[in-house]
Amino acid sequence: MNQLNLETYGQGESVVLVHGWSTHSGVWGDLTARLSNDFETMCLDLPGHGKSRTVEPFDIETICSTIAAAVPNKPCWWLGWSLGASIVLALAERFPQLVRGVILLAFNPCFIANKEWPGMAPVTFDQFSQNLQHEYSQVLKRFDSLQVNGDKALLLQLRQNLAAHKRPDGQVLTAGLKVLRDFDSRDAFKQLGCPVTVMLGTEDQIIPADTGKALLALKPDLDLRMLPGAGHAAFLSHAPLIYQIIRELWLR
Numbered sequence: 001m002n003q004l005n006l007e008t009y010g011q012g013e014s015v016v017l018v019h020g021w022s023t024h025s026g027v028w029g030d031l032t033a034r035l036s037n038d039f040e041t042m043c044l045d046l047p048g049h050g051k052s053r054t055v056e057p058f059d060i061e062t063i064c065s066t067i068a069a070a071v072p073n074k075p076c077w078w079l080g081w082s083l084g085a086s087i088v089l090a091l092a093e094r095f096p097q098l099v100r101g102v103i104l105l106a107f108n109p110c111f112i113a114n115k116e117w118p119g120m121a122p123v124t125f126d127q128f129s130q131n132l133q134h135e136y137s138q139v140l141k142r143f144d145s146l147q148v149n150g151d152k153a154l155l156l157q158l159r160q161n162l163a164a165h166k167r168p169d170g171q172v173l174t175a176g177l178k179v180l181r182d183f184d185s186r187d188a189f190k191q192l193g194c195p196v197t198v199m200l201g202t203e204d205q206i207i208p209a210d211t212g213k214a215l216l217a218l219k220p221d222l223d224l225r226m227l228p229g230a231g232h233a234a235f236l237s238h239a240p241l242i243y244q245i246i247r248e249l250w251l252r
Contacts, residue, residue, distance in 0.1 A: 004070040005051035006044045010036030013250065016071055017043045020082030020106070021176045022140060022167055024050030029161040031235045034243040038251055039077075044070065046084070048172035050165045058175035060090050060183055068095045075100040077250050081235065082106045082206070083176055086183055093188045101195035103246065106232050108207045109185040109215075117186075118210040129177050136170055146205050149231040157236055190218045197223040197249060199242065201230030223249075 007025060015035055019027050025043035035041040047066055048054030055062050064087065077100050080088030085107035092099040113119035132139045148154035168176075189196075196219075200212050212224050225245060230238045 003047060003053045003055060003066055004044055006042055006070050009033075009041045009043070010039055012039045014072065014074065014076040015039040015041050015246075015250070016076050016078050017041065018067075018078065018080040018084035018088050019043075019046065019049070020084050021180070022049075022143065022173055023162055024165050026050065026164050027158070027161050027233075028235060029157065029239075031239045031243060034239060035246065038247060042071065042076070046087070048168050048175075054172055058172060058179070060087070060179055061094075063087055063179075064091045064094050067091060068098060071098060074098070077101055077103075079103045079105065079246070080107070082232065083180055086111075086180070086185060089185050089188060089192065090183070092192060092194060093185075096193065099194050101197075101250070102192075103197045103199060103249070105199045105234060105242070106201065106204060106207050107198055108211050109189045109218075111180045111183075118208040118214055120206065125177075125181060129174065129181075132170060132173060132177070136173075140167055147232040148236065149203055149205060151231075151237070154231075154233065154236050158233060161236075186218060189215070192219075195223075195249075197225060197245070199225045199227055199234065199245070201227045201232060201234045201238075203229055204232045204234075206232045 017028055019025055024045045032041055032043055045052035055066050078088045085104035088102050092102055108119055110117045111119050112122050112125055144158055145155055148158055198215055200209060202209050216222055216224055227234050227238050235242055
């Protein structure tokens, strides 16, 4: 029995959408409907999210192998957001036969900042992780607001998109944070052989906009798209623009 929930909409070339931390496939909302006009659009729930059962261990290797077993055995286009973008990159490295090309939205291959790389300050990340253990609901509420830069209309839309299913339990969320903390995919990103586009919001409060310059230094031929005024959940605020970029890149 497949451990992952995978829902398919529309017809055409195959696109797989991989959501981010603490959400599920319903988070894409309007973007799924737009894409399904042109593509066979597959939305999966990561392990322990939405309708998908969890996996043990919840690490990048197990997640990638579980996804590979769930999707059609053919090259697809992949769109990953935030944690989902890191997973898509890892999947492209491990299962290149399943990947025609990738779009990485709100992506940072090294999530935690260091002297050489922009990212979230280690002390901020550690405090967030600790707070999750004691203030689960409050932490998720603050995180949701942070993803939309406090925009009330977008926050309502985000929560409506997520209302169909419970949020993942604390153990799954903690494991997801560990993946973000420990997984440094800069070398894999630099060596990625398939077409790759990175989209970053200029106002993202989680992934610094400076990440774009750092990514270009790693991969000078990168197709980098900066989304003006977009926060972390850019697919909510900038769905028409993201949809248009995807059509330009992937419709042939």
